[in-house]
Amino acid sequence: MSRTILRGRVLSFERAPDGIDDVGSYLYLEDGAVSIEDGVITAVGDFAAAIKADAVVIDHRPNLIMAGFIDMHLHYVQSQMMASYAGSLLEWLNTYTFVEEQKFAQQGHADAVAVDFYDALIRHGTTTAVAYCSSHPRSVDAFFAEAQRRNMLMVGGKVMMDRNAPEDLLDTAQSSYDDTKALIARWHKRGRGLYAISPRFAITSTPEQMEMAQALVAEHGDCHVQTHLSENDAEITYSMELYPDAPDYTGIYESYGLLTERTLLGHSIHLNHRETAAIANAGAVAVFCPTSNLFLGSGLFDRDRMLKHGVRVGLATDIGAGTSFSMLKTIDEAYKVLQLRGQRFNPLASFHLATRGNAEALGLADTIGSVAPGRAADLIVLDARATPTMRMRMATVETLVEELFLLQTLGDDRAIAEVYVAGARAKSTLGGL
Numbered sequence: 188m189s190r191t192i193l194r195g196r197v198l199s200f201e202r203a204p205d206g207i208d209d210v211g212s213y214l215y216l217e218d219g220a221v222s223i224e225d226g227v228i229t230a231v232g233d234f235a236a237a238i239k240a241d242a243v244v245i246d247h248r249p250n251l252i253m254a255g256f257i258d259m260h261l262h263y264v265q266s267q268m269m270a271s272y273a274g275s276l277l278e279w280l281n282t283y284t285f286v287e288e289q290k291f292a293q294q295g296h297a298d299a300v301a302v303d304f305y306d307a308l309i310r311h312g313t314t315t316a317v318a319y320c321s322s323h324p325r326s327v328d329a330f331f332a333e334a335q336r337r338n339m340l341m342v343g344g345k346v347m348m349d350r351n352a353p354e355d356l357l358d359t360a361q362s363s364y365d366d367t368k369a370l371i372a373r374w375h376k377r378g379r380g381l382y383a384i385s386p387r388f389a390i391t392s393t394p395e396q397m398e399m400a401q402a403l404v405a406e407h408g409d410c411h412v413q414t415h416l417s418e419n420d421a422e423i424t425y426s427m428e429l430y431p432d433a434p435d436y437t438g439i440y441e442s443y444g445l446l447t448e449r450t451l452l453g454h455s456i457h458l459n460h461r462e463t464a465a466i467a468n469a470g471a472v473a474v475f476c477p478t479s480n481l482f483l484g485s486g487l488f489d490r491d492r493m494l495k496h497g498v499r500v501g502l503a504t505d506i507g508a509g510t511s512f513s514m515l516k517t518i519d520e521a522y523k524v525l526q527l528r529g530q531r532f533n534p535l536a537s538f539h540l541a542t543r544g545n546a547e548a549l550g551l552a553d554t555i556g557s558v559a560p561g562r563a564a565d566l567i568v569l570d571a572r573a574t575p576t577m578r579m580r581m582a583t584v585e586t587l588v589e590e591l592f593l594l595q596t597l598g599d600d601r602a603i604a605e606v607y608v609a610g611a612r613a614k615s616t617l618g619g620l
């Protein structure tokens with residue numbers, strides 16, 4: 188059995204930081220050693236004290252070794268339609284998205300996009316993501332098969348959608364149930380794959396399909412559930428027209444038993460007090476997608492209000508309305524959204540959220556999200572001197588917090604010097620770099 192030691196500066200969060208001075212919230216080693224065997228971290232400590240016999244040492248100094256980023260919400264089937272010019276959500280969906288997703292009826296297309304999608308994730312340092320596939324089961328097969336080939340922990344599912352979209356994209360309530368069941372049997376807990384039951388959103392699901400989603404959630408309590416909630420004013424109005432008996436948008440999902448502690452609610456921007464309380468009581472997760480929210484002009488996520496009410500919060504790119512695969516850019520835009528809200532989002536909190544925070548929101552903190560014994564060796568190596576501009580600024584940086592803020596503000600995929608997936612080099616082994 189081979190053992191690898193990664194040498195470098197090690198940063199790992201142990202809990203959410205209370206503030207910018209909360210040094211107790213993380214482990215930091217100036218000259219650290221991360222020992223890896225069989226894809227799992229077996230020891231973390233000072234390099235001087237590490238047992239080096241029989242180990243291959245890879246020296247990443249002076250770079251920073253952290254847990255890989257986790258992206259809580261994206262659409263892999265929209266990878267080729269990022270940067271599509273539209274006014275707002277519903278126009279964007281109808282003009283580009285529903286056209287693009289029809290291509291995934293072709294297995295060859297799905298397979299090819301999956302390869303490019305995973306290459307993009309790795310280049311940007313994302314080692315786990317939660318994805319919507321298209322309504323076609325073969326898009327899910329392509330998604331999980333490629334994840335398995337790369338040994339990546341990925342969460343995803345087929346979108347259930349039986350109205351208000353082009354015919355070629357629609358399933359039926361019954362077929363969405365049957366297909367989801369079959370896909371769960373085929374992919375859930377196969378390798379590192381985890382299935383997410385995925386009713387797209389209220390507008391594209393009939394009440395009959397919502398009942399089917401409810402049955403699936405009841406029958407598969409260990410699957411995640413993902414949908415969209417309160418992204419845009421027109422979307423909210425339309426949803427309430429389609430479900431006139433619901434008290435509000437959240438109440439639609441609530442009435443079908445879709446609010447659980449495994450439920451990920453993309454966007455969750457425009458919520459009333461009752462909705463926030465319902466989400467908090469259910470233990471569901473509000474997923475903040477800043478680049479997407481700015482791009483479509485959807486609104487400004489209210490993080491402080493969520494935290495005050497006890498709502499669990501995740502962070503995501505929402506590709507393809509999101510404008511970058513980079514969680515560094517996502518953190519940067521989250522910071523700016525919260526600046527406009529008059530809210531502080533310090534660099535410790537943001538790097539915590541993109542790693543351990545998102546792992547906790549997925550209920551997977553025992554497996555991923557930190558650099559600690561027993562966790563998967565899904566790791567990234569961050570280079571804060573990756574570009575001339577970053578190098579220039581680094582000359583005046585004196586603290587770890589300053590370095591993190593520089594990385595999030597000026598960094599992108601170039602700052603990801605290496606990525607490890609289950610202990611194996613994943614970025615430097617990509618072709619075409």
Ligand SMILES: [Zn+2]
Binds near residue numbers: 260261262415453505
């Ligand atoms: Zn989305």
